[in-house]
Amino acid sequence: MSIMLPELKSSTVIKRVNQGEPVLSSKDMPYEADCIFNAGVVKYKDKYVMAFRNDYDYNGKGGFRKCFIGLAFSNDGVKWDINKEPFLTSADIHDPDVTRVYDPRLTVIDDVCYLCFAVDTRHGVRGGIAVTKDLKTIEVLSLTAPDNRNMVLFPEKIGGNYVRLERPFPVYSRGGIDRFDTWISFSPDLRYWGDTKLLLAVEQVPFANDKIGPGAPPIKTKAGWLTLFHAVDIDRTRGKNGWEEKWQKRYCAGIMLLDLKDPTKIIGLYKEPLIAPETRYETEEGYRTNVIFPGGMILEDNGEVKIYYGASDTIECLATANVDELIALCLPC
Ligand code: BMA
Numbered sequence: 001m002s003i004m005l006p007e008l009k010s011s012t013v014i015k016r017v018n019q020g021e022p023v024l025s026s027k028d029m030p031y032e033a034d035c036i037f038n039a040g041v042v043k044y045k046d047k048y049v050m051a052f053r054n055d056y057d058y059n060g061k062g063g064f065r066k067c068f069i070g071l072a073f074s075n076d077g078v079k080w081d082i083n084k085e086p087f088l089t090s091a092d093i094h095d096p097d098v099t100r101v102y103d104p105r106l107t108v109i110d111d112v113c114y115l116c117f118a119v120d121t122r123h124g125v126r127g128g129i130a131v132t133k134d135l136k137t138i139e140v141l142s143l144t145a146p147d148n149r150n151m152v153l154f155p156e157k158i159g160g161n162y163v164r165l166e167r168p169f170p171v172y173s174r175g176g177i178d179r180f181d182t183w184i185s186f187s188p189d190l191r192y193w194g195d196t197k198l199l200l201a202v203e204q205v206p207f208a209n210d211k212i213g214p215g216a217p218p219i220k221t222k223a224g225w226l227t228l229f230h231a232v233d234i235d236r237t238r239g240k241n242g243w244e245e246k247w248q249k250r251y252c253a254g255i256m257l258l259d260l261k262d263p264t265k266i267i268g269l270y271k272e273p274l275i276a277p278e279t280r281y282e283t284e285e286g287y288r289t290n291v292i293f294p295g296g297m298i299l300e301d302n303g304e305v306k307i308y309y310g311a312s313d314t315i316e317c318l319a320t321a322n323v324d325e326l327i328a329l330c331l332p333c
Contacts, residue, residue, distance in 0.1 A: 008207055008233075008252055008276035013325040014307075020279035022315035023078055023308070024052060030084050032056045034064060035287050037310030040105035040216070041077070041296030044113050048074040049135065050296070050308070051087060051104035051115060052316055055287075062244045069104045069117060071135060077298065077306055078318065088117065088138060093128075097121040101128070105295050107153040107217040109162070114190070116164070118149035127151040127166055129190055142191045147171075150213035150230075153190075154263065155220065161186040163263055165199065165227070167213035180211035182229060184264055197264045200229065200256065207252055207273050210234040215253060215294035219305070223327045224257040224267050228294045228307065231273070241289040242312060250290040252276045253309060257330040268330030275309060275319060286312030299323055 017023065026033040031054075039052035050072040055064040071087040072080040090098045100120035107114050112131060115138060119126040124146020130138040144151070150167040157163070164187070169180050182200040185193040202212045208231035215228030231254045241247040253275040257268035277283050277290040289312050296308035303323045311317045 008250070008273050010273065010275045010278055010319075011270070011321075011329060013321045013329065014275055014319050015321065016279065017078060017318040017320060020281055020311075020317060022281065022311070023318045024050070024072060024080050024082075024316040025314075026054075026056075028080065028082060029054065029070070030082055031070075031086075032066075034058055035314045036070075037313055037316055038103045038293050039295050039308055039310065039316045040107075040115070041298060041306070041308045042106040042108050042113065043298055044106075044108050044135075048077040048298070049106060049113070050074070050080060050316075051106050053102045053104065053310070054086075055102075055313075058243075067100050067102050069101055069115075087135075088115070088130075090119075092138070093119065093140060095121070097123060103149065103293075103295070105152045105217055107155050109153065109155055109157070114153055116151040116153060119143060121146070125149050125169070129153070129164075131190075142193070144168075144193075152214045152217040154218055154225065158261070158263060159186075161188055161195075162190050163187075164193065165214035165218075167211075169211075178211040178232070178234075180213065182212055182214055199258075199264060200266060200269075202231075204269065205229075205231045205254060206271050207231055207254070208233055210249060212254070216297035216307070218258065218263075219297050219299045220260070221257075221299070221323055221327060223331070224260055225263055226297070226299075226305070226323070226326055226330075227256050227258055228274070228297055229254045229256065230293055242285075242314075243287045247288045247290075250277060251292050253292050253294040253307070255326060255330060257327060268327070268332065270329040274321075274326075274329070275307070277311070279311075281315060281317070282311045286314030288313040
């Protein structure tokens with residue numbers, strides 16, 4: 001049963017860049033595009049790099065026939081040059097079971113760039129991890145068993161292992177509804193994953209009554225790993241929102257702090273949304289309204305944190321905040 005939640009507001013530490021105008025949208029694309037969103041962003045070799053999702057060829061009934069992951073580059077993290085070719089399509093996985101690749105997240109570990117992405121297959125949703133040496137070609141390192149997605153990698157090994165956050169969807173054992181939580185796993189080589197633990201359960205997040213999942217790859221601060229997540233509430237009285245006949249969910253960004261040495265420990269959790277849907281792009285326009293889906297977070301030398309988020313499953317936006325103010329929101333637990 002869904003519980004109605006009150007109006008939600010973004011924290012006052014959040015500043016939307018360009019008054020919430022998108023930093024990337026279908027208008028900027030050199031190819032057919034309808035919705036450009038849910039991007040991963042890193043700084044790599046003196047450039048900002050963005051991998052984004054392009055859904056296009058609308059079927060008129062709430063879905064898109066086609067989807068791929070595109071790539072863009074920037075000198076300032078705000079204005080982007082788009083690569084003319086798609087970066088990753090379902091055909092690049094060379095597995096006839098794969099139907100769609102989407103929701104990319106980027107992480108640089110030891111000067112190597114990795115891509116996590118969701119993979120729809122005819123036998124369930126899988127989480128992919130790939131490595132790219134030149135941001136042109138990619139090699140898939142591992143695909144999870146279904147159903148799993150929203151995977152993100154930490155930007156360094158901890159205790160000798162790679163670390164990822166992930167969001168399996170255990171429909172059978174969680175009552176057949178979206179009661180999905182965030183988990184953490186470890187790997188010696190990015191292929192074999194284990195020591196899996198529950199990290200953040202949906203019932204620990206006061207502004208979620210549905211599901212949660214990892215957002216951007218965590219950033220390292222003196223106080224801990226600053227970690228974004230998305231949190232969903234559902235309200236059965238919500239009706240038509242955006243292009244869809246019925247869209248009853250709302251996605252907000254939340255933030256927590258994980259222990260530097262033992263990231264299975266949450267040392268701080270902000271009990272309110274960090275970013276809630278507020279601008280007209282986020283609440284009125286677009287394919288699915290009321291969706292804030294964070295996928296990239298960059299800590300600048302001056303303490304500014306750039307937070308990239310998909311808005312309304314339609315455009316990519318950017319907000320900033322000061323790192324110490326973000327840490328203060330999370331503490332005390
Ligand atoms: C999730 C994923 C995301 C999407 C969100 C809101 O389940 O499909 O890609 O942004 O729903 O529609």
